[in-house]
Amino acid sequence: MGAGFASTERFLNEVRGNALRPGYVLAGDEIFLYERCRRAVLEALVPQELRDFCLSDLDLAETNIFEALDRARTPSLMAPFQVLFVRNLKTLYTRGAKKEEFAAIDAYFRSPNPQALVLFVADHIRIPSDPRRMDMEDKNRYERIRETLGEWCGVVELARVDEADALRWITSEAKRQEVQFDADAARELTDALGADMMLIASEFEKLLLYTGAKRHVTLGDVETMVLAAKQRSLYELTDAISAKDKARALALLHGLLNASDGGEDSAIGHLYMLARTFRQMLVILEKNVRDSRAIWQALWQGFRMPPFAADDLIRQARRYKSRRELTRALRLIAKADLELRSQPADKRLVLERLVQELASEPKAGQPGEASQQYAMEL
Structure with missing residues (x-):
């Protein structure tokens, strides 16, 4: 698998193995991989009945980093574990040096709350399927994050997916769900949707429903369903x-x-x-x-x-x-x-x-x- 899938898989293995670091940066704007990481965290650490007490979605444009860290530091009386998704990370890297903010981050991660997980969302960065082709501005943003948060946080690259990785995902997902997905059908699905994983995942599920009990997706099935999707x-x-x-x-x-x-x-x-x-x-x-x-x-x-x-x-x-x-x-x-x-x-x-x-x-x-x-x- 390419950079995005490989980095995501490492993170998912850490979630499944309960070997998490106290903080992570989800870097990149590939929403399919972001949602995959988020679902895994919620399934493992956030029971549905406790979601109101242990899940926080914070935006640094509305909540400053000091308040976010205070929430991470303070144990919840209603839940054994806390998960905080902190969006708009780019606000930490604009308008001034933010020395006090980064000092507070360092202080927190030197002695983090073991019953909390902080996930910073850096979706202002675009990471192409080949990271060597990253835009210079995005590369500088990414390096600044690694220099300031990389010491304490794991960095999960949510890189764009290329067609080869999209094909591998279809094959792997079909095997996991015990469906026969013909190779030419997988290629047609990828070509038609331009390796856009949000669309591919959606159309994949529709194809499984369309083929029903036969559990076999052919080129004809894809042509029928994708043409309908196009219309x-x-x-x-x-x-x-x-x-x-x-x-x-x-x-x-x-x-x-x-x-x-x-x-x-x-x-x-x-x-x-x-x-x-x-x-x-x-x-x-x-x-x-x-x-x-x-x-x-x-x-x-x-x-x-x-x-x-x-x-x-x-x-x-x-x-x-x-x-x-x-x-x-x-x-x-x-x-x-x-x-x-x-x-x-x-x-x-x-x-x-x-x-x-x-x-x-x-x-x-x-x-x-x-x-x-x-x-x-x-």
Whole structure:
């Protein structure tokens, strides 16, 4: 397996073997691997009936590091163990040296609470499937984290997955679930979805349901199911959004939600794909890409769409007249992401409101540069 899967597997083995360090940094923006790590931690350390007492999801944009460490240090009266996910780690590396903050981190990890696990989420870093090709800015960010937190925390690389690793995952998962998955079927699934693990995992489960008791997935099954997925894919939704067709956009959103389980992972997965697609359109617009031949030079490996969507996405991107329109969309998606992660009563309503806003003409008064930058970093 590649860097991301290998690093994740080491972490999962430490979780299963109860050989955890007091802290970890989950570095990278591959959401499939992040969710895999999170689920393993919750299953091993956070009983469902105690979740309200022993699980904390903190955001350093809202809670400072001193408060987060105090919570980790203080034993819970209601639960034997505490797990803290600390998001927005990038705030520790902006606006000043943060000497007091890092001194507090050092002090905590010199004498950590043995009944607590602190997981820092560094999803502002992009790690490609081949780490040697990491962008210089991301490389500098990553090295700063290793220099400041690496002494105390394990670093789990959530690197992007390449097609070879995606194929190995399909084979391994099929074996684990005792399903025969033909090699040409696995290749077609990977090719059609561009090694996007969120989509591959979702379509894999649908294929198992589709094939039912026969427990055998063929090329024909994949062609049937993936074509159906294409017709109701997020690219159809973004086409309606870019055309400002609210009625069609909402109908397509409902189709996507009805085709999935509608749970938290599904909602966040749809939002992740929306953000990814609008970022792709932003690059296409900024680099003035006009045909599918040029798109593979403009978009780097691991950030490309499936081949069938290239022409459609170029056409959609060119409907936007400026970078500002697309950064507005990314800002709206970022706002919805924060709302979803705060456990709203109705996740469907959050997504419906987002799609309506995305498919509407922007109101008077544009976002400032800071808001645009935040949206770009989503």
